Amino acid sequence: MDKLQVKKVIFLSIICNTLLWYDYMLFGSLISIISHTFFPNNDYYVSLLAALGVFASGFLMRPLGAIMFGYIGDKYGRRIALLFSIILMSISSITIAIIPSYQKVGILAPILVTILRLLQGISLGGEAGNATFLIEHSSDKKRGFFGSIEVLSAIIGSAMSLIAILICQKISNFDSWGWRLPFAFGLFIGLVSIYLRYILSESPAYEINKKHDKLSKSPFIELIKCYKKPVLIAVGIDIVENASLYMFLIFFKIFIEGAAKLNNNFFYTIEIISQVFLAILTLLFAMLSDVIGRKKVMIPAFITFTIISLPTLLMLSSSNNLIVTVAYFIFMIPIAASLGPVSATMCELFPTKVRYSGMSLSRNIAGGFFGGLGPFICTWLMKQIKIGPSFYMIFCALIGLIAILQIKDKDLKVDF
Secondary structure (H helix, E strand, O other): OOHHHHHHHHHHHHHHHHHHHHHHHHHHHOHHHHHHHHOOOOOHHHHHHHHHHHHHHHHHOHHHHHHHHHHHHHHOOHHHHHHHHHHHHHHHHHHHOOOOOHHHHOOHHHHHHHHHHHHHHHHHHHHOHHHHHHHOOOOHHHHHHHHHHHHHHHHHHHHHHHHHHHHHHHHOOHHHHHOHHHHHOHHHHHHHHHHHHHHOOOOHHHHHHHHOOOOOOOHHHHHHHHOHHHHHHHHHHHHHHHHHHHHHHHHHHHHHHHHOOOOHHHHHHHHHHHHHHHHHHHHHHHHHHHHHOHHHHHHHHHHHHHHHHHHHHHHHOOOOHHHHHHHHHHHHHHHHHHHHHHHHHHHOOOOHHHHHHHHHHHHHHHHHHHHHHHHHHHHHHHHHOOOHHHHHHHHHHHHHHHHHOOOOHHHOOOOO
Protein backbone atom coordinates (compact mmCIF):
# COMPACT_ATOMS: atom_id res chain seq x y z
CA MET A 1 0.00 0.00 0.00
CA ASP A 2 1.32 3.48 -0.87
CA LYS A 3 2.23 5.94 1.87
CA LEU A 4 -0.51 8.41 0.92
CA GLN A 5 -3.20 5.76 1.41
CA VAL A 6 -1.71 4.75 4.76
CA LYS A 7 -1.71 8.38 5.95
CA LYS A 8 -5.34 8.70 4.87
CA VAL A 9 -6.30 5.59 6.84
CA ILE A 10 -4.49 6.86 9.95
CA PHE A 11 -6.03 10.33 9.72
CA LEU A 12 -9.59 9.15 9.13
CA SER A 13 -9.33 6.42 11.78
CA ILE A 14 -8.13 8.92 14.39
CA ILE A 15 -10.99 11.30 13.64
CA CYS A 16 -13.67 8.60 13.64
CA ASN A 17 -12.49 6.83 16.77
CA THR A 18 -11.97 10.14 18.59
CA LEU A 19 -15.53 11.20 17.85
CA LEU A 20 -16.95 7.82 18.84
CA TRP A 21 -15.13 7.83 22.19
CA TYR A 22 -16.24 11.43 22.76
CA ASP A 23 -19.83 10.17 22.62
CA TYR A 24 -19.14 7.15 24.79
CA MET A 25 -17.14 8.86 27.56
CA LEU A 26 -19.64 11.70 28.08
CA PHE A 27 -21.74 9.36 30.21
CA GLY A 28 -18.84 8.69 32.57
CA SER A 29 -17.70 12.32 32.62
CA LEU A 30 -21.21 13.43 33.63
CA ILE A 31 -21.89 10.55 36.01
CA SER A 32 -22.73 12.81 38.99
CA ILE A 33 -25.36 14.80 37.07
CA ILE A 34 -26.78 11.68 35.42
CA SER A 35 -27.09 10.02 38.84
CA HIS A 36 -29.38 12.68 40.32
CA THR A 37 -31.22 13.37 37.03
CA PHE A 38 -32.22 9.77 36.29
CA PHE A 39 -31.54 7.90 39.58
CA PRO A 40 -32.47 10.32 42.40
CA ASN A 41 -32.08 9.04 45.96
CA ASN A 42 -31.64 10.63 49.37
CA ASP A 43 -28.41 8.69 49.77
CA TYR A 44 -25.81 10.17 47.39
CA TYR A 45 -23.85 6.91 47.11
CA VAL A 46 -26.95 4.84 46.30
CA SER A 47 -27.76 7.25 43.47
CA LEU A 48 -24.13 7.25 42.30
CA LEU A 49 -23.85 3.44 42.37
CA ALA A 50 -27.07 3.15 40.35
CA ALA A 51 -25.64 5.45 37.67
CA LEU A 52 -22.31 3.62 37.74
CA GLY A 53 -24.20 0.35 37.36
CA VAL A 54 -25.77 1.66 34.15
CA PHE A 55 -22.36 2.95 33.04
CA ALA A 56 -21.01 -0.56 33.59
CA SER A 57 -23.97 -2.17 31.80
CA GLY A 58 -22.74 -0.67 28.53
CA PHE A 59 -19.43 -2.43 29.01
CA LEU A 60 -21.10 -5.71 29.84
CA MET A 61 -22.81 -5.57 26.44
CA ARG A 62 -19.49 -5.11 24.67
CA PRO A 63 -18.78 -8.87 24.32
CA LEU A 64 -22.14 -9.22 22.52
CA GLY A 65 -21.15 -6.34 20.24
CA ALA A 66 -17.79 -8.03 19.70
CA ILE A 67 -19.47 -11.23 18.56
CA MET A 68 -21.88 -9.39 16.25
CA PHE A 69 -19.41 -6.98 14.70
CA GLY A 70 -16.57 -9.50 14.83
CA TYR A 71 -18.63 -11.77 12.59
CA ILE A 72 -19.35 -8.89 10.21
CA GLY A 73 -15.71 -7.75 10.26
CA ASP A 74 -14.21 -11.17 9.53
CA LYS A 75 -16.95 -12.23 7.11
CA TYR A 76 -17.79 -9.04 5.18
CA GLY A 77 -14.93 -6.65 5.93
CA ARG A 78 -13.48 -4.41 8.63
CA ARG A 79 -14.81 -1.25 6.98
CA ILE A 80 -18.47 -2.38 6.99
CA ALA A 81 -18.36 -3.42 10.65
CA LEU A 82 -16.81 -0.11 11.71
CA LEU A 83 -19.39 1.85 9.70
CA PHE A 84 -22.35 0.10 11.34
CA SER A 85 -20.85 0.46 14.83
CA ILE A 86 -20.54 4.23 14.55
CA ILE A 87 -24.10 4.61 13.20
CA LEU A 88 -25.43 2.78 16.26
CA MET A 89 -23.29 4.86 18.65
CA SER A 90 -24.43 8.14 17.09
CA ILE A 91 -28.13 7.33 17.32
CA SER A 92 -27.80 6.18 20.95
CA SER A 93 -25.84 9.23 22.11
CA ILE A 94 -28.09 11.79 20.44
CA THR A 95 -31.17 10.20 22.01
CA ILE A 96 -29.69 10.49 25.54
CA ALA A 97 -29.73 14.27 25.05
CA ILE A 98 -33.55 14.38 24.84
CA ILE A 99 -34.67 11.88 27.49
CA PRO A 100 -36.81 13.60 30.17
CA SER A 101 -35.65 13.44 33.78
CA TYR A 102 -36.98 11.09 36.47
CA GLN A 103 -39.04 13.95 37.93
CA LYS A 104 -40.96 14.27 34.64
CA VAL A 105 -41.55 10.69 33.46
CA GLY A 106 -40.68 8.59 36.50
CA ILE A 107 -39.25 5.09 36.10
CA LEU A 108 -39.35 5.39 32.30
CA ALA A 109 -36.36 7.77 32.41
CA PRO A 110 -33.80 5.34 33.92
CA ILE A 111 -35.18 2.51 31.76
CA LEU A 112 -34.60 4.52 28.57
CA VAL A 113 -31.13 5.64 29.68
CA THR A 114 -30.19 2.03 30.46
CA ILE A 115 -31.40 0.79 27.06
CA LEU A 116 -29.41 3.48 25.24
CA ARG A 117 -26.32 2.72 27.31
CA LEU A 118 -26.67 -0.95 26.37
CA LEU A 119 -26.81 0.01 22.69
CA GLN A 120 -23.71 2.17 23.15
CA GLY A 121 -21.95 -0.84 24.63
CA ILE A 122 -22.90 -3.06 21.69
CA SER A 123 -21.59 -0.37 19.35
CA LEU A 124 -18.28 -0.04 21.17
CA GLY A 125 -17.95 -3.82 21.13
CA GLY A 126 -17.40 -3.59 17.39
CA GLU A 127 -15.10 -0.61 17.62
CA ALA A 128 -12.26 -2.68 19.10
CA GLY A 129 -11.76 -3.86 15.52
CA ASN A 130 -10.45 -0.41 14.67
CA ALA A 131 -7.07 -1.42 16.12
CA THR A 132 -7.12 -4.53 13.90
CA PHE A 133 -7.96 -2.37 10.90
CA LEU A 134 -5.05 0.01 11.60
CA ILE A 135 -2.49 -2.69 12.38
CA GLU A 136 -3.33 -4.53 9.17
CA HIS A 137 -2.25 -1.38 7.30
CA SER A 138 1.14 -1.25 9.04
CA SER A 139 4.58 -2.62 8.30
CA ASP A 140 6.06 -5.31 10.55
CA LYS A 141 8.16 -2.80 12.47
CA LYS A 142 5.34 -0.35 13.23
CA ARG A 143 2.53 -2.50 14.58
CA GLY A 144 2.89 -1.09 18.08
CA PHE A 145 2.71 2.47 16.78
CA PHE A 146 -0.31 1.77 14.54
CA GLY A 147 -2.10 -0.12 17.31
CA SER A 148 -1.59 2.76 19.73
CA ILE A 149 -3.35 5.18 17.37
CA GLU A 150 -6.68 3.60 18.29
CA VAL A 151 -5.91 4.06 21.99
CA LEU A 152 -4.61 7.58 21.36
CA SER A 153 -7.83 8.61 19.65
CA ALA A 154 -9.88 7.17 22.52
CA ILE A 155 -7.96 9.33 25.00
CA ILE A 156 -8.37 12.39 22.78
CA GLY A 157 -12.11 11.67 22.59
CA SER A 158 -12.30 11.53 26.38
CA ALA A 159 -10.39 14.83 26.68
CA MET A 160 -12.72 16.41 24.10
CA SER A 161 -15.73 15.39 26.18
CA LEU A 162 -14.22 17.20 29.19
CA ILE A 163 -13.52 20.32 27.12
CA ALA A 164 -17.10 20.30 25.80
CA ILE A 165 -18.37 20.05 29.38
CA LEU A 166 -16.24 23.00 30.50
CA ILE A 167 -17.52 25.13 27.61
CA CYS A 168 -21.16 24.21 28.26
CA GLN A 169 -20.73 25.00 31.95
CA LYS A 170 -19.79 28.55 30.96
CA ILE A 171 -22.60 29.17 28.46
CA SER A 172 -25.61 27.38 29.98
CA ASN A 173 -27.51 26.44 33.11
CA PHE A 174 -25.45 23.28 33.19
CA ASP A 175 -26.98 21.31 36.07
CA SER A 176 -30.51 21.93 34.80
CA TRP A 177 -30.29 21.41 31.02
CA GLY A 178 -26.84 22.45 29.75
CA TRP A 179 -25.36 18.99 30.42
CA ARG A 180 -27.47 17.76 27.50
CA LEU A 181 -25.65 19.97 25.00
CA PRO A 182 -22.48 17.83 24.71
CA PHE A 183 -24.70 14.83 23.85
CA ALA A 184 -26.63 16.92 21.32
CA PHE A 185 -23.35 17.75 19.55
CA GLY A 186 -23.34 14.04 18.72
CA LEU A 187 -25.64 14.74 15.76
CA PHE A 188 -22.92 16.65 13.92
CA ILE A 189 -20.22 14.31 15.16
CA GLY A 190 -22.18 11.28 13.99
CA LEU A 191 -22.76 12.59 10.48
CA VAL A 192 -19.07 13.45 10.03
CA SER A 193 -17.94 10.07 11.37
CA ILE A 194 -20.37 8.07 9.23
CA TYR A 195 -19.17 9.83 6.08
CA LEU A 196 -15.49 9.29 6.94
CA ARG A 197 -16.04 5.62 7.68
CA TYR A 198 -17.93 5.25 4.40
CA ILE A 199 -14.99 6.50 2.30
CA LEU A 200 -12.36 4.34 4.04
CA SER A 201 -10.77 1.54 2.04
CA GLU A 202 -10.62 -2.09 3.26
CA SER A 203 -7.51 -3.43 5.03
CA PRO A 204 -4.88 -5.12 2.78
CA ALA A 205 -4.63 -8.24 4.98
CA TYR A 206 -8.37 -8.83 4.76
CA GLU A 207 -8.40 -8.28 0.97
CA ILE A 208 -5.54 -10.76 0.46
CA ASN A 209 -7.28 -13.44 2.55
CA LYS A 210 -10.53 -12.81 0.70
CA LYS A 211 -8.80 -13.06 -2.66
CA HIS A 212 -7.23 -16.42 -1.74
CA ASP A 213 -10.45 -17.70 -0.14
CA LYS A 214 -8.87 -17.93 3.32
CA LEU A 215 -11.67 -16.22 5.22
CA SER A 216 -13.38 -18.18 7.97
CA LYS A 217 -16.99 -19.21 7.28
CA SER A 218 -17.76 -19.17 11.02
CA PRO A 219 -15.09 -16.93 12.60
CA PHE A 220 -16.50 -16.92 16.14
CA ILE A 221 -16.95 -20.70 16.29
CA GLU A 222 -13.47 -21.25 14.84
CA LEU A 223 -12.05 -18.77 17.35
CA ILE A 224 -13.56 -20.61 20.33
CA LYS A 225 -12.59 -24.05 19.01
CA CYS A 226 -9.02 -23.36 17.90
CA TYR A 227 -7.77 -20.26 19.72
CA LYS A 228 -8.78 -20.61 23.37
CA LYS A 229 -5.27 -19.94 24.71
CA PRO A 230 -4.74 -16.71 22.71
CA VAL A 231 -8.17 -15.47 23.85
CA LEU A 232 -7.35 -16.12 27.51
CA ILE A 233 -3.93 -14.47 27.21
CA ALA A 234 -5.39 -11.47 25.37
CA VAL A 235 -8.11 -11.02 28.00
CA GLY A 236 -5.54 -11.28 30.78
CA ILE A 237 -3.19 -8.62 29.45
CA ASP A 238 -6.04 -6.29 28.46
CA ILE A 239 -7.53 -6.42 31.95
CA VAL A 240 -4.67 -4.23 33.19
CA GLU A 241 -5.13 -1.39 30.74
CA ASN A 242 -8.92 -1.45 31.15
CA ALA A 243 -8.90 -1.48 34.96
CA SER A 244 -6.23 1.23 35.24
CA LEU A 245 -7.66 3.47 32.51
CA TYR A 246 -11.18 3.59 33.94
CA MET A 247 -9.88 4.10 37.46
CA PHE A 248 -7.95 7.03 36.03
CA LEU A 249 -10.73 8.48 33.86
CA ILE A 250 -13.79 7.87 36.06
CA PHE A 251 -13.04 6.68 39.58
CA PHE A 252 -10.30 9.14 40.53
CA LYS A 253 -12.75 12.04 40.38
CA ILE A 254 -15.32 10.14 42.46
CA PHE A 255 -12.63 9.27 45.02
CA ILE A 256 -11.36 12.84 45.26
CA GLU A 257 -14.88 14.24 45.65
CA GLY A 258 -15.43 11.90 48.58
CA ALA A 259 -12.02 12.46 50.17
CA ALA A 260 -11.21 16.15 49.74
CA LYS A 261 -12.84 19.46 48.91
CA LEU A 262 -11.11 20.71 45.80
CA ASN A 263 -12.27 23.18 43.17
CA ASN A 264 -14.41 21.59 40.44
CA ASN A 265 -12.58 23.44 37.66
CA PHE A 266 -9.34 22.01 39.05
CA PHE A 267 -10.69 18.49 38.47
CA TYR A 268 -11.39 19.11 34.82
CA THR A 269 -8.15 21.02 34.23
CA ILE A 270 -5.99 18.27 35.72
CA GLU A 271 -7.95 15.59 33.89
CA ILE A 272 -7.54 17.32 30.52
CA ILE A 273 -3.81 18.03 30.98
CA SER A 274 -3.06 14.54 32.30
CA GLN A 275 -4.97 12.94 29.41
CA VAL A 276 -2.97 14.95 26.88
CA PHE A 277 0.25 13.69 28.46
CA LEU A 278 -1.19 10.17 28.62
CA ALA A 279 -1.83 10.26 24.88
CA ILE A 280 1.73 11.38 24.14
CA LEU A 281 3.30 8.80 26.45
CA THR A 282 1.12 6.05 25.00
CA LEU A 283 2.52 6.74 21.53
CA LEU A 284 6.08 6.81 22.83
CA PHE A 285 5.75 3.51 24.71
CA ALA A 286 4.14 1.93 21.63
CA MET A 287 7.08 3.03 19.48
CA LEU A 288 9.48 1.73 22.13
CA SER A 289 7.74 -1.66 22.00
CA ASP A 290 8.40 -1.80 18.25
CA VAL A 291 12.13 -1.52 19.02
CA ILE A 292 12.67 -3.60 22.17
CA GLY A 293 9.56 -5.84 22.19
CA ARG A 294 6.09 -5.70 23.74
CA LYS A 295 6.86 -7.74 26.86
CA LYS A 296 9.84 -5.61 27.86
CA VAL A 297 7.55 -2.59 28.02
CA MET A 298 4.44 -4.16 29.52
CA ILE A 299 5.91 -6.39 32.24
CA PRO A 300 7.60 -3.46 34.09
CA ALA A 301 4.33 -1.51 33.79
CA PHE A 302 2.31 -4.32 35.38
CA ILE A 303 4.84 -4.65 38.22
CA THR A 304 4.76 -0.88 38.76
CA PHE A 305 0.99 -0.98 39.35
CA THR A 306 1.50 -3.42 42.24
CA ILE A 307 3.90 -0.93 43.85
CA ILE A 308 2.23 2.46 43.29
CA SER A 309 -1.51 1.75 43.52
CA LEU A 310 -1.75 2.17 47.30
CA PRO A 311 0.53 5.26 47.56
CA THR A 312 -1.34 6.91 44.67
CA LEU A 313 -4.70 6.48 46.40
CA LEU A 314 -3.32 7.93 49.63
CA MET A 315 -1.99 10.95 47.72
CA LEU A 316 -5.39 11.48 46.10
CA SER A 317 -6.86 11.82 49.60
CA SER A 318 -4.93 15.04 50.08
CA SER A 319 -6.57 18.46 49.87
CA ASN A 320 -3.32 19.80 48.39
CA ASN A 321 -3.62 20.48 44.65
CA LEU A 322 0.06 19.73 44.00
CA ILE A 323 -0.02 16.33 45.71
CA VAL A 324 -3.18 15.33 43.81
CA THR A 325 -1.59 16.43 40.54
CA VAL A 326 1.56 14.39 41.24
CA ALA A 327 -0.61 11.35 42.01
CA TYR A 328 -2.35 11.66 38.64
CA PHE A 329 0.96 11.80 36.79
CA ILE A 330 2.57 8.95 38.73
CA PHE A 331 -0.34 6.63 37.94
CA MET A 332 -0.45 7.81 34.33
CA ILE A 333 3.01 6.45 33.41
CA PRO A 334 2.33 2.69 33.81
CA ILE A 335 -1.09 3.21 32.18
CA ALA A 336 0.66 4.57 29.08
CA ALA A 337 3.18 1.71 29.11
CA SER A 338 0.29 -0.77 29.26
CA LEU A 339 -1.82 0.98 26.63
CA GLY A 340 0.86 1.60 24.04
CA PRO A 341 1.82 -1.98 23.07
CA VAL A 342 -1.36 -3.85 24.08
CA SER A 343 -3.31 -3.64 20.80
CA ALA A 344 -0.40 -4.92 18.71
CA THR A 345 0.27 -7.68 21.23
CA MET A 346 -3.33 -8.86 21.09
CA CYS A 347 -3.54 -8.69 17.29
CA GLU A 348 -0.35 -10.71 16.92
CA LEU A 349 -1.97 -13.56 18.87
CA PHE A 350 -4.59 -14.18 16.15
CA PRO A 351 -4.42 -15.02 12.41
CA THR A 352 -6.17 -12.70 9.94
CA LYS A 353 -9.22 -14.94 9.44
CA VAL A 354 -10.31 -14.59 13.09
CA ARG A 355 -8.34 -11.49 14.11
CA TYR A 356 -11.28 -9.08 14.20
CA SER A 357 -13.35 -11.53 16.27
CA GLY A 358 -10.42 -12.47 18.53
CA MET A 359 -9.36 -8.90 19.18
CA SER A 360 -12.92 -7.65 19.70
CA LEU A 361 -14.03 -10.48 21.99
CA SER A 362 -10.88 -10.40 24.15
CA ARG A 363 -10.86 -6.63 24.53
CA ASN A 364 -14.54 -6.45 25.32
CA ILE A 365 -14.52 -9.24 27.89
CA ALA A 366 -11.68 -7.41 29.65
CA GLY A 367 -13.37 -4.05 29.17
CA GLY A 368 -16.80 -5.26 30.20
CA PHE A 369 -15.87 -7.01 33.42
CA PHE A 370 -12.80 -5.07 34.54
CA GLY A 371 -13.06 -1.71 32.77
CA GLY A 372 -16.72 -0.76 32.93
CA LEU A 373 -17.36 -2.48 36.26
CA GLY A 374 -14.13 -1.05 37.69
CA PRO A 375 -15.52 2.33 38.87
CA PHE A 376 -18.56 0.58 40.39
CA ILE A 377 -16.40 -1.99 42.22
CA CYS A 378 -13.93 0.66 43.37
CA THR A 379 -16.71 2.94 44.65
CA TRP A 380 -18.22 0.03 46.60
CA LEU A 381 -14.79 -0.90 47.97
CA MET A 382 -14.18 2.72 48.97
CA LYS A 383 -17.34 2.58 51.09
CA GLN A 384 -16.02 -0.52 52.87
CA ILE A 385 -12.41 0.57 53.30
CA LYS A 386 -10.89 3.74 51.90
CA ILE A 387 -7.82 2.05 50.37
CA GLY A 388 -9.82 -0.91 49.00
CA PRO A 389 -9.64 0.24 45.33
CA SER A 390 -5.85 -0.03 45.37
CA PHE A 391 -6.09 -3.78 46.07
CA TYR A 392 -8.44 -4.15 43.10
CA MET A 393 -5.81 -2.59 40.83
CA ILE A 394 -3.06 -4.77 42.28
CA PHE A 395 -5.21 -7.87 41.68
CA CYS A 396 -5.76 -6.89 38.02
CA ALA A 397 -2.04 -6.19 37.53
CA LEU A 398 -1.14 -9.64 38.84
CA ILE A 399 -3.61 -11.28 36.42
CA GLY A 400 -1.99 -9.36 33.56
CA LEU A 401 1.49 -10.35 34.70
CA ILE A 402 0.59 -14.05 34.77
CA ALA A 403 -1.01 -13.77 31.31
CA ILE A 404 1.83 -11.99 29.56
CA LEU A 405 4.39 -14.43 30.91
CA GLN A 406 2.53 -17.18 29.03
CA ILE A 407 3.25 -15.61 25.62
CA LYS A 408 5.89 -17.51 23.63
CA ASP A 409 7.12 -16.79 20.11
CA LYS A 410 5.17 -19.78 18.78
CA ASP A 411 1.93 -18.19 20.06
CA LEU A 412 2.19 -15.25 17.67
CA LYS A 413 0.11 -15.72 14.49
CA VAL A 414 1.66 -12.88 12.50
CA ASP A 415 0.20 -13.49 9.02
CA PHE A 416 -0.24 -9.80 8.22
